[in-house]
Amino acid sequence: MRVGVGLPTTFPDVSGTLIIDWARSAEAHGLASLGVLDRAVHDGYEPLVALASAAAVTSNIELVTMIVIGPLRNTAVLARQSASVHALSRGRLSLGLSIGARKDDYDAAGIDYASRGRRLTEQLASMRDLWDARPLPVPPQRSPLPQLLVGGGSDASFARVARYCDGYIHGGGPPRAFTRAADKARAAWADAGRPGRPHLWGQGYFALGDQATIDAGTAYLRDYYAFTGPYVERIVAELLTTPQSITQFVRGYAEAGCDHLVLFPTVAHLDQVERLATVLAG
Amino acid sequence: MKVVVLGAGPAGMYCALLLKKATPAAEITIIERNPAGATYGWGVVFSDRTLSAFREADYPTYARITEQFVLWDAIDMRFRGELIRCGGHIFAGLARKALLDILRERCLELGIAMRFETEITQLATLPECDLFIAADGVNSLVRQHYAGVFKPSLHVGTSKYIWFGTNRVLDAFTFLFQENEHGLFQVHAYPFNGTTSTFIVETDEATWRRAGLDTTTEAESIDYCEQLFVDDLRGHQLLGNNSKWISFVTVKNATWHVGNTVLLGDAAHTAHFSIGSGTKLAMEDAIALVNSLSTHRDLGEALTSYEVERRPIVETLQQAAHESRTYFEGIARYRHLPPRQFAFNLLTRSGRISYDDLRLRDGAFVAAIDCDIAGSADKSQRLVVTPPPWLTPFALRNVVLSNRVAMSVADSEIATNAGIPTAMFAARLEARAAAGAGLVMTPPVAVTPNGRITAYDTGMYNPDQQQAWAAMIAALRQNHPQARLGITLNHAGRRGSMQSRTRGLDVPLRADGWATVAPTALPYTRGGVVPVALDAAGMERIRDEFVRATHLAADAGFDVMQLHAAHGYLLASFLSPLTNTRDDKYGGNRANRMRFPLEVIDAVRAAWPQDHPLALALTVTDGEGGGICRTSVRRWRWRASSGSTAAI
Numbered sequence: 026m027r028v029g030v031g032l033p034t035t036f037p038d039v040s041g042t043l044i045i046d047w048a049r050s051a052e053a054h055g056l057a058s059l060g061v062l063d064r065a066v067h068d069g070y071e072p073l074v075a076l077a078s079a080a081a082v083t084s085n086i087e088l089v090t091m092i093v094i095g096p097l098r099n100t101a102v103l104a105r106q107s108a109s110v111h112a113l114s115r116g117r118l119s120l121g122l123s124i125g126a127r128k129d130d131y132d133a134a135g136i137d138y139a140s141r142g143r144r145l146t147e148q149l150a151s152m153r154d155l156w157d158a159r160p161l162p163v164p165p166q167r168s169p170l171p172q173l174l175v176g177g178g179s180d181a182s183f184a185r186v187a188r189y190c191d192g193y194i195h196g197g198g199p200p201r202a203f204t205r206a207a208d209k210a211r212a213a214w215a216d217a218g219r220p221g222r223p224h225l226w227g228q229g230y231f232a233l234g235d236q237a238t239i240d241a242g243t244a245y246l247r248d249y250y251a252f253t254g255p256y257v258e259r260i261v262a263e264l265l266t267t268p269q270s271i272t273q274f275v276r277g278y279a280e281a282g283c284d285h286l287v288l289f290p291t292v293a294h295l296d297q298v299e300r301l302a303t304v305l306a307g
Numbered sequence: 308m309k310v311v312v313l314g315a316g317p318a319g320m321y322c323a324l325l326l327k328k329a330t331p332a333a334e335i336t337i338i339e340r341n342p343a344g345a346t347y348g349w350g351v352v353f354s355d356r357t358l359s360a361f362r363e364a365d366y367p368t369y370a371r372i373t374e375q376f377v378l379w380d381a382i383d384m385r386f387r388g389e390l391i392r393c394g395g396h397i398f399a400g401l402a403r404k405a406l407l408d409i410l411r412e413r414c415l416e417l418g419i420a421m422r423f424e425t426e427i428t429q430l431a432t433l434p435e436c437d438l439f440i441a442a443d444g445v446n447s448l449v450r451q452h453y454a455g456v457f458k459p460s461l462h463v464g465t466s467k468y469i470w471f472g473t474n475r476v477l478d479a480f481t482f483l484f485q486e487n488e489h490g491l492f493q494v495h496a497y498p499f500n501g502t503t504s505t506f507i508v509e510t511d512e513a514t515w516r517r518a519g520l521d522t523t524t525e526a527e528s529i530d531y532c533e534q535l536f537v538d539d540l541r542g543h544q545l546l547g548n549n550s551k552w553i554s555f556v557t558v559k560n561a562t563w564h565v566g567n568t569v570l571l572g573d574a575a576h577t578a579h580f581s582i583g584s585g586t587k588l589a590m591e592d593a594i595a596l597v598n599s600l601s602t603h604r605d606l607g608e609a610l611t612s613y614e615v616e617r618r619p620i621v622e623t624l625q626q627a628a629h630e631s632r633t634y635f636e637g638i639a640r641y642r643h644l645p646p647r648q649f650a651f652n653l654l655t656r657s658g659r660i661s662y663d664d665l666r667l668r669d670g671a672f673v674a675a676i677d678c679d680i681a682g683s684a685d686k687s688q689r690l691v692v693t694p695p696p697w698l699t700p701f702a703l704r705n706v707v708l709s710n711r712v713a714m715s716v717a718d719s720e721i722a723t724n725a726g727i728p729t730a731m732f733a734a735r736l737e738a739r740a741a742a743g744a745g746l747v748m749t750p751p752v753a754v755t756p757n758g759r760i761t762a763y764d765t766g767m768y769n770p771d772q773q774q775a776w777a778a779m780i781a782a783l784r785q786n787h788p789q790a791r792l793g794i795t796l797n798h799a800g801r802r803g804s805m806q807s808r809t810r811g812l813d814v815p816l817r818a819d820g821w822a823t824v825a826p827t828a829l830p831y832t833r834g835g836v837v838p839v840a841l842d843a844a845g846m847e848r849i850r851d852e853f854v855r856a857t858h859l860a861a862d863a864g865f866d867v868m869q870l871h872a873a874h875g876y877l878l879a880s881f882l883s884p885l886t887n888t889r890d891d892k893y894g895g896n897r898a899n900r901m902r903f904p905l906e907v908i909d910a911v912r913a914a915w916p917q918d919h920p921l922a923l924a925l926t927v928t929d930g931e932g933g934g935i936c937r938t939s940v941r942r943w944r945w946r947a948s949s950g951s952t953a954a955i
Contacts, residue, residue: 153810188812215717218750219808255608255615 026279028305029058029087030298031228031289032079035069035249039293041078044070046295048079051086054302058087060228060287063094065130067249073106080114088117091194091228091287092176094125096144097134103148104155107171116167121194121226122148123176127252142181149175149189174226178206187213192224192284199263200277203227207282227283229274231265232291233300239266242291264291268304275305308333311436313427313449315339317351317586318572319442320410322593325364327417329601336420336434343411343423346404347548349472349506350499352480352583355397357591364594371409375401377498381479384653385539389646393654395668398480398583400499406586438606439568440596442589445558447574457570458561464579465636467520467552468509469528475543477504482653483539484638490514491639492535495581506545507580508532509635515552525550555579555632559625563617564610571596576621578628581635582657588624592617627657651676662696701745705918706866708745709789715739715748726753726766727775733782740783740790747790751797751871754856755849757821758798758877761805767796767856767863776863784864793867794860795924796911798849800877801825801838801886824849825880826887826894826903846893846903849877853907857914868915869922870908878904879926885934 030051033039051059059079061072076088088110095103111118124141125131131138156170164170175185176194186193193210195203207225214223232242243261250257265271265288278286290297310326312319315337323335353361362369376399384391414421427433430452441449450459476498483494491514495507515521520528525547533545558577563570572589596613603609634656641652654660666673677693693699701708716739721732739747753759753766766772780792804820805813815835824845825838841849853870860868872878880886881903887894893903908923915921929935 153814190811217808217812218717219812220721221809255603255611 026275026283027057027087027285028275029060029089029285029287030056030301031060031062031091031287032075033290033293034072034075035062035064035067036245036293037068039069043293043295044075045078045082047298048086049082050295050298051302052083054298056086056298056302056305058089058285058287059083060089060091060289062289063090063092063125064127065094065097065133066127073110076118077110077113080110080117084115086117087119087285088114089119089174089226089285089287090121091226092121092123092125092174094130095122095148096124096141097130097136100148100151101155104152105159108156108159108161111171112161112163112165114165116165116169119172119174119192119226120152121174121176123182123194129252145175146181146185146189149173149185152189172224174224183209183213186210186223187217187219190223192226194226195228195283197228197230197260197263200274200281203278203283204281211282224284225282227278227281227286229265229278229286229288230260230263230291231271231288231297231301233266233268233271233297233304234292234294238292238294239264242266245291268307271301271304272307308438309434309436310335310438310440311434312337312440312442313433314441314443314572314574315341315343315407315411315421315423316442316444316572316589317406317410318574318589318593319440320407320414321365321368321590322440322442322571322596323419324368324410324414324417325593325597326600327414327419328365329597334420336422336436337414338425338427338433339421339423340426341423343421344404344408346407348403348470349503349548350400350497351403351406351586352497352499353399353401353587355399357587358399360591360594364597365413368409368413371413372401372406373399375405375409375500377401377500379479379498382654383477383479383481384484384646384650385482386484386646386649391647391650391672392479393650393665393669393672396480398497400497400505402500402503403586405500437567438600440571441568441574442571443574445556445573445577447570449568450558450560450570450574453565453568456562456565460559462557462559464555464557464632465512466509466632467512467515467554468507468580469532469550469552470548471506471508471529471532471550472503472546472548473506473540473543474503474546475540476502481539483536484642485535485539486642487518487535489518491642492532493635493638494536494539497583503546508536511636511639520552528552557625557629557632563614567606569596569610569613576625578621578624579632581631582624582628582659584624584628588621591620627659631657645679647675647679703867703920706791706920708791710743710745712744713746713748713793714742714744715795716750722763722765724762726756726759726764726768726772728765728772728779732765733779736779736792737783737786740787745789745791746793746867748793748867748869749795751795751799751876752856754796754798755852757823758800758803758849758852760797760799760803760876761807762816762819763807764799767794767859768852770859773859773863776860776865780864791866792864793869793922794865795869795871796853796856796860797871798853798877799823800875800880801829802831802875802880804836825877826889827880829886829888831875840889846906850903850907850910854910854914857911861914861916861919865919867920867922868911869924870911871924872904873924873926875926878907882926883929883935885929885931 032044032047048059061075063072072090072093080088107118107120124145128138152173172191174192174194175182175190176196178196195206210223232239242264246261246264247257250260265274288301310333312323319337323337326333327335378399380397381392381394382396441447443449450457477496481496485492490510492508492510496504498504529545529547533540560575563575571592573585578584595617599609599613603612641649654665677696678690680696681690681693681699698710701711716735722728736747753764755768801823803823804816806816813832820836823836823838824841828837828840830837882900887900892899894900912921926935
């Protein structure tokens with residue numbers, strides 16, 4: 026299993042310089058990937074734009090959207106955007122799409138909320154055709170097209186993985202929750218008669234440092250997930266705050282068959298990258 | 308805090324008394340439409356696990372409940388005159404009236420106001436309160452009032468049942484099955500005090516009408532059932548308590564709370580009586596709600612947290628109840644089984660008790676089952692030591708599988724583009740045999756180039772392919788003589804000419820594709836390639852291609868053959884009215900839609916060695932309105948089994 030780190034694109038008061046420095050630091054510390062989240066309403070950077078700038082200052086680290094809320098975007102534009110980031114990064118993008126979790130994101134974008142699942146399915150169905158039909162001037166050698174991934178926990182999500190995608194992005198939680206979802210993804214894949222197996226991506230949140238750092242991480246999660254009501258306490262309870270909890274989490278995911286785990290920061294300080302890399306190296 | 312509880316059933320009263328203990332300052336009022344002491348129904352059942360939860364929650368009620376208990380550990384099943392007992396199932400039974408008396412007494416001790424004989428027809432007439440607990444049962448007024456929020460779904464079961472009591476004393480949970488000229492009836496009976504037992508009679512609606520029970524009075528229903536079960540009642544009577552024939556209603560709700568109102572027990576969810584969990588769930592709801600209220604300051608959070616905790620537990624039980632209900636609704640399907648196998652099937656119906664669980668509970672019962680099954684392939688043997696059923700031989704025609712594990716090579720597209728299986732394919736097949744599977748199946752093998760799904764499917768349409776298969780089988784037989792090999796023959800029809808599935812499922816080949824065929828010229832995917840509607844000559848040709856493949860497969864050395872009539876491939880597309888809209892003798896009604904697949908089956912059966920089994924893979928449901936559903940498949944099975952196939 027490979028382990029990457031999230032870019033701090035969803036915090037208030039984060040400068041563009043920090044995003045760039047973060048990307049450089051993650052690559053310098055040997056992390057496998059840079060992940061981005063997507064929300065239309067919350068403070069933060071647009072995920073594909075952030076990845077494009079990260080691509081410009083790095084050369085090997087993988088880039089992944091976990092996830093982009095597909096239905097908020099025009100499919101043809103999204104196809105060109107993602108293919109561009111893939112080419113600019115010389116073949117390092119994995120495009121994860123999902124429906125997101127918030128109605129206000131849709132309201133803000135002026136997109137109908139009720140038909141989001143159908144729209145996502147249509148996007149996935151046509152994404153490869155759009156990539157094929159309008160090839161980039163020079164397709165990257167490393168891999169000609171981005172890996173196409175989808176997230177979500179419903180039966181429809183697993184059906185989308187099996188039908189259209191290369192893999193599945195789990196939404197986070199303890200390793201046993203990942204295991205259950207991974208089993209469903211693999212079963213849907215086998216039912217569809219797809220050769221091989223789906224690539225499985227996992228994610229978690231961490232905050233490493235003193236008590237003030239952990240408190241800041243907790244406060245960030247409470248704010249970011251305030252819309253979930255009382256569920257936010259469950260998310261907060263799963264925040265990884267010690268080297269031991271990270272080690273256990275990483276091992277649990279590896280044993281559950283995860284191919285790639287991305288740990289997202291809850292504190293936008295550059296030292297988080299180095300602290301995480303130290304724990305992972307240990 | 309002012310709390311109003313609507314309904315003085317087990318859920319309402321237990322919740323009120325636990326809440327009063329947790330927050331003595333709360334002013335709690337229970338409102339109940341019936342007089343104190345009135346009750347419908349007879350006994351309730353709890354498992355030992357539920358009891359320990361009661362002990363934690365309120366010791367005095369636990370102590371009084373256990374004083375009045377009857378305990379038993381066996382399940383009796385009488386089927387076709389044979390009585391079969393399985394032990395090790397700990398149950399405790401109690402009269403529903405005794406339970407209500409205990410709870411009422413305890414509520415009064417704690418100073419909870421109880422207003423009986425108070426009918427509420429409008430929520431507006433209720434007293435003001437901070438928390439409103441709706442424990443008003445399966446026909447909940449509160450649920451109906453907030454139907455827009457709770458979005459209740461009520462599913463009515465197809466069986467008819469009636470609650471009786473009997474003064475015949477039973478010593479076990481008892482299932483009785485009795486058939487007469489009207490049909491099959493079953494009884495769920497269990498003791499609940501030293502002198503009386505609950506006795507529920509259930510049957511399907513058609514039998515119920517044939518027996519005239521739709522028009523009988525309570526006394527006439529009692530007479531009918533007493534006569535039907537006269538041997539089991541041994542001269543004892545059935546007792547009515549305003550007993551009526553009813554259908555079971557499964558209640559589900561999208562949410563269980565709104566504002567300061569929360570649903571509890573049957574008002575929120577019901578689970579079929581055959582798993583005996585209604586009262587248990589209701590009282591566990593009460594415990595969870597009070598725990599949640601005492602750990603959250605905010606009422607909304609407390610109610611959400613209650614629902615978050617209870618919902619998965621309730622849904623799991625509702626799923627088991629669904630399995631159990633549909634098992635009893637379709638019980639006539641199992642009446643041909645030998646009694647002990649019938650009993651095993653009955654005990655494991657809901658998925659909550661497995662073979663392994665049963666072995667822990669009653670080793671002798673499972674040993675007898677093992678013996679039956681291990682002996683089934685060879686009746687001359689009397690076994691003393693038996694392997695577990697899945698490791699016993701299984702005979703289909705003259706092919707004997709060494710065990711009941713069938714594995715298939717799921718990965719398709721491991722052939723050359725000439726349809727010849729590759730070394731990698733052979734390795735995968737061999738790995739299944741080496742793993743010990745009694746039967747190893749191929750993925751779909753095309754009977755003609757145009758019947759391939761993708762360009763890299765295996766085929767069985769020319770001598771080169773046959774030789775490759777034969778060589779593979781010979782090598783496999785040498786290394787794994789116990790393994791039997793099965794081939795799945797397929798024509799992809801309109802689901803063919805697709806790109807490699809590494810690119811996704813059902814992505815059509817465009818320029819490099821081949822012409823596809825179907826009963827009707829409808830593409831498989833929206834915007835996909837339109838197939839050619841088959842004419843009579845085309846169908847005849849495909850039937851002959853299936854026959855040719857059958858001969859080739861037999862000569863190559865396969866033991867078992869399966870025809871693929873599922874997943875939207877050619878034979879399946881003839882069966883479904885959604886994909887077959889022909890107006891000739893191959894389309895329209897079910898018999899016509901079955902005609903071409905049956906022609907293929909008959910021709911293949913004639914070509915396939917008579918001592919080898921032929922199986923059929925069928926789509927169970929189209930999952931879409933107007934398509935194939937379970938009923939149509941049941942008719943299929945009848946037709947096919949009366950015809951020529953050996954196993955479906």
